[in-house]
Amino acid sequence: MGRTVRGVVLVVTALLWLVPSWLLVVNSFTAAADYTGTPSWWPASWAFAGNVAEAFDRANVGAGMLNSLVYAVVGALIAVVVAALASFAVVVMPVKRPALWFWAIYVGTILPLQMFLAPLFSGYATTSLYDTQYGMLLIYAALAVPFAFFVVRNYMTTVPREMHEAAALDGASWLRMFVSIHLPLVRSAMLAAFLFQFTWIWNDMLFGITLSTSPNVRPAMAALADLTSNYSNVGPPVVLAGALVASLPTVVLFFAFQRFFTRSLKLTS
Amino acid sequence: MTVLTPAAEVERPASVRATGPARRSPRSVLAIALFLAPAVGLVALLMIAPFVDTAYRSFFADNGFTRTFVGLDNYVTLFTSAGFGQTLLNTLMWVAGTLALPVLIGLLIAAGTHELRWGAVARFALVLPYALSGAATAVVWMFVLRDDGALNAALAAVGLGGLEQGWLLEWPLNTVVMIVASTWQGTGVAVILFLIGLQAIPPSTIEAAKLDGATGFRLFWHITLPQLRPITVVVVGISVVNSLKTFDIVWLLSKGGPGTASETLALTMYRETFTLARYGAGAAVAVVLTVVVVAVSWIYLRRQLRAN
Numbered sequence: 001m002g003r004t005v006r007g008v009v010l011v012v013t014a015l016l017w018l019v020p021s022w023l024l025v026v027n028s029f030t031a032a033a034d035y036t037g038t039p040s041w042w043p044a045s046w047a048f049a050g051n052v053a054e055a056f057d058r059a060n061v062g063a064g065m066l067n068s069l070v071y072a073v074v075g076a077l078i079a080v081v082v083a084a085l086a087s088f089a090v091v092v093m094p095v096k097r098p099a100l101w102f103w104a105i106y107v108g109t110i111l112p113l114q115m116f117l118a119p120l121f122s123g124y125a126t127t128s129l130y131d132t133q134y135g136m137l138l139i140y141a142a143l144a145v146p147f148a149f150f151v152v153r154n155y156m157t158t159v160p161r162e163m164h165e166a167a168a169l170d171g172a173s174w175l176r177m178f179v180s181i182h183l184p185l186v187r188s189a190m191l192a193a194f195l196f197q198f199t200w201i202w203n204d205m206l207f208g209i210t211l212s213t214s215p216n217v218r219p220a221m222a223a224l225a226d227l228t229s230n231y232s233n234v235g236p237p238v239v240l241a242g243a244l245v246a247s248l249p250t251v252v253l254f255f256a257f258q259r260f261f262t263r264s265l266k267l268t269s
Numbered sequence: 270m271t272v273l274t275p276a277a278e279v280e281r282p283a284s285v286r287a288t289g290p291a292r293r294s295p296r297s298v299l300a301i302a303l304f305l306a307p308a309v310g311l312v313a314l315l316m317i318a319p320f321v322d323t324a325y326r327s328f329f330a331d332n333g334f335t336r337t338f339v340g341l342d343n344y345v346t347l348f349t350s351a352g353f354g355q356t357l358l359n360t361l362m363w364v365a366g367t368l369a370l371p372v373l374i375g376l377l378i379a380a381g382t383h384e385l386r387w388g389a390v391a392r393f394a395l396v397l398p399y400a401l402s403g404a405a406t407a408v409v410w411m412f413v414l415r416d417d418g419a420l421n422a423a424l425a426a427v428g429l430g431g432l433e434q435g436w437l438l439e440w441p442l443n444t445v446v447m448i449v450a451s452t453w454q455g456t457g458v459a460v461i462l463f464l465i466g467l468q469a470i471p472p473s474t475i476e477a478a479k480l481d482g483a484t485g486f487r488l489f490w491h492i493t494l495p496q497l498r499p500i501t502v503v504v505v506g507i508s509v510v511n512s513l514k515t516f517d518i519v520w521l522l523s524k525g526g527p528g529t530a531s532e533t534l535a536l537t538m539y540r541e542t543f544t545l546a547r548y549g550a551g552a553a554v555a556v557v558l559t560v561v562v563v564a565v566s567w568i569y570l571r572r573q574l575r576a577n
Contacts, residue, residue, distance in 0.1 A: 002485055010381050013374070014394035020453060021397055023419055024409045039412040039419050086308035093301050101305060108312045110562050111320055112514045114539050115555035118326075118548060119319035142315035145308050154503075174300045203402045206517075224404050236408055243405035251400040255393070 028240035035237050048241055055227060055242030058234055060215040064223030065246060068202050070133070071140050071219055076197040078137075079144030080152070080190045086145075087153040087186075088178050092164055102153070108146030117210050124211055131212045136219065139211065140201045147200075148193040155189035156182060195257055199250045220246045320559065327552035336549075343553035352529045352537075359444055360513060360533045360561075366448035367455070367512035372504055374452070375459025376497075380489060383467045392460055399457030407521035410450045414522070437523050440530040447531065451518050455511070459504050466500030467493070506569060513562045534558040 027039055031047035032054070056062045086105055090098045120139065121130070129135030159182060167177045208222030215223075224246055227239050330339045347353060378395055382388025398406065413419045414436040421433040437443045470493065478492040516535040519525060525532035525540065532540070534554060542551030 006381055010378070010385075010388075010391045013378065014391040017394040017398070017453065017456075019419075020409045020413060021394075021401075023412050024401075024405060027412065038417050038422070041419070082307040082311065085304045089301050089304035093304065094297065095301055095305075101309070104317075105308050105312050107563065108316045110510055110559070110566055111316055112516075112535055112538070112555065112558050112562065114516060114535055114542075115323050115552075115559070116316065116319045118542060118551075119322040120315070123319070139315060142311040145311050146316075149308060174297070174304070178304075199400060205403060221402055221404060224402070236412070239408055240405065243402055243408065247401045247405055250402075251397065254396065254400045 024240055024244065027237055028244050030237045032235045032237055035235055039236075047237070051238045051241030052245050054234060054238050055224075055245070058238070059223045059226040059242070060218065061220060061223050061227075061242050061246060063215050064218050064220035065249075067133070067136075067216070067218060068220040068246075069249070071136055072198045072201040075137055075140035075201050076144055076148075076194050078141040079148045079197055080194045082141070083145055083148035083152050083193065084183065084186065084190055085178070086149055087156045088174075088182055091153060091156045091159075092177075092182065093174065105146055105149050108143070109150060113143070113206060117206070120207075121210055129211075131214055131217050133217055136207070136212060136217060139207055140204070143207075144197040144201060148190075148197055151193040151196070152186055152189050155186045159185050191257070195253065198253065202250050203247075323552045323555050326549055327556050329549045331548040331552075333546050333548060339549070343550045344557070346550065347553050347557065352532065355440075355530065356532050356534055356537050359531060360515075362441070362444050363448060363512045363515045363533055364509060366445070367451065367508050367515075368505065370448065370452040371456040371459045372501075372508055375456050375504065376463050376501075378456075379460050379463035379467055380493065383464060392464075395460050396457035398454045401454070403517045403521065406450070406454050407518065410453075410518075410522060414446060414450075438527060440527075443523050443531045447518055447522055450522065451515065454518075455508075458507070462500055462504050463497065466497045469500075470496045502570075506566065509565055509569060510562060513558070513565065534561070 023039055023041070026041065026043050028051060029043045029046055029048045030040055031045040031050065034044045034047075086101075089095055090101050095101060124130040124135055129138065163181055163185075164177055167181055172180070202219075203221060204219065205221040205225055208219040209225055212218045212222065224239070224242055227234060227242055327343055328338060328340060329336045330342070331337075374395075378392065382391050385391075411418070415421075416435050418436075420436065424430060424432050434442070436446045474496065475488070475492065478488055483492060514535055515533050516539065519531060519533060519536055520539065523531045525536040529537070529540075535558060538551050538554035538558060540551075541547045541554055545551075
């Protein structure tokens with residue numbers, strides 16, 4: 001009885017959740033000419049490839065995806081390594097006032113992002129970082145640090161104390177202790193943080209449209225935003241097709257790793 | 270021990286801390302500085318410095334060309350403006366809604382599918398939207414909520430045409446449906462985090478409770494839920510911060526309208542700064558918003574620490 005109720009609730013919830021996703025896919029297949037102005041529930045035509053081609057043609061989605069790939073991979077990687085170093089300092093090393101340092105980094109997840117835009121824009125303009133790939137990498141890596149730090153730090157607190165006491169008796173240096181003991185143990189937490197931050201950087205539009213203009217610098221979501229803006233109004237099917245293709249990397253990555261990291265996040269196992 | 274212990278635990282790492290190669294020798298101090306410098310440097314330079322700059326600007330009347338010192342005028346104008354109460358109310362609705370919906374649904378789905386063989390399929394449906402971009406989400410929800418959109422069409426099709434309405438046109442309905450849209454996208458994170466928490470519960474704990482005769486709801490309420498506490502702190506903490514910062518979905522679906530009826534603090538800040546070019550006023554909103562978010566997070570994490 002209870003099992004049946006649970007099954008029904010789960011199926012209904014899952015189906016409800018799939019409705020908007022279904023609309024997204026179906027309407028990205030509609031040819032621009034067949035689009036009536038109202039969303040369709042069933043595919044009216046099979047123009048997905050054509051819609052994608054138009055999206056790539058009108059806005060620099062292709063180049064944008066390459067840029068985003070660089071930013072998301074390198075940015076998230078830098079952030080995770082930097083976060084692991086800081087976590088080690090706060091959790092293992094004899095820091096004075098660890099809570100203060102924790103908040104100094106964690107506060108980055110709290111500050112509302114829109115408030116960085118104006119100061120960053122003028123700062124980037126005066127330092128010639130505006131509209132450069134280095135500038136984009138720098139801001140993405142920095143923005144990804146606080147949350148990665150939060151995740152990795154919490155895992156590192158579960159590393160048994162005996163492990164580094166033993167290493168300390170052996171006379172290991174801090175760096176060797178970090179690399180040979182803690183880094184391997186928090187590897188899965190770092191992977192989880194990497195995936196969350198990769199997804200975040202990949203999906204960012206705000207900093208992309210604010211800090212870049214050139215096609216060889218703009219990330220994918222900023223390029224997609226051009227599609228919806230006034231001067232190239234191409235209709236929802238093209239926008240959806242472009243958005244769907246641009247979302248594929250994160251969807252694939254997420255589901256490829258979901259099993260891995262829901263299982264391996266346990267430090268104890 | 271479980272993963273993801275609450276952030277609050279920073280307050281008592283003394284048990285882990287007093288060991289190491291050499292306790293606070295000059296070399297250790299240098300090492301600590303080198304380990305901390307990249308993270309603290311990046312955050313200080315690209316987040317805290319812009320914040321301080323914004324806080325400084327909030328004391329000026331600034332239209333982008335001229336800047337004059339006005340003291341606390343921007344704050345006084347903000348607190349006494351007609352729309353401010355409404356903005357606060359909306360922000361409060363977002364916090365309440367985001368705490369009630371994604372956290373609760375995430376917990377139920379994670380607990381319900383955790384031991385189910387086909388559970389991964391149900392979870393797929395909920396996690397998928399999280400991987401989608403904000404642009405795709407906005408277009409799809411426009412489809413659903415427009416006057417001639419999918420929701421009204423579906424209501425008419427099942428004979429509930431009387432319920433058809435302009436979902437985004439009237440407050441408080443527009444704020445409620447936007448909270449639903451945001452729930453659709455954000456619940457996946459809660460599902461994943463709760464799943465991690467569930468898998469970290471030692472099977473022996475559950476088995477012992479079952480031997481004592483606990484089953485079904487009682488098992489969940491008295492055994493599983495308390496064990497999920499550390500992860501719940503993380504999920505709730507993230508939800509509160511994100512709901513206070515709500516921007517994208519409102520900006521894309523209703524632009525804060527009609528008028529400013531569905532504005533949240535983050536939207537007011539954006540409108541003042543980028544639409545009206547009143548940089549000082551926008552900065553004042555940013556400071557107020559930051560103070561609120563930091564205060565709420567700090568109170569919440571502190572409280573969790575004491576409760577532990």
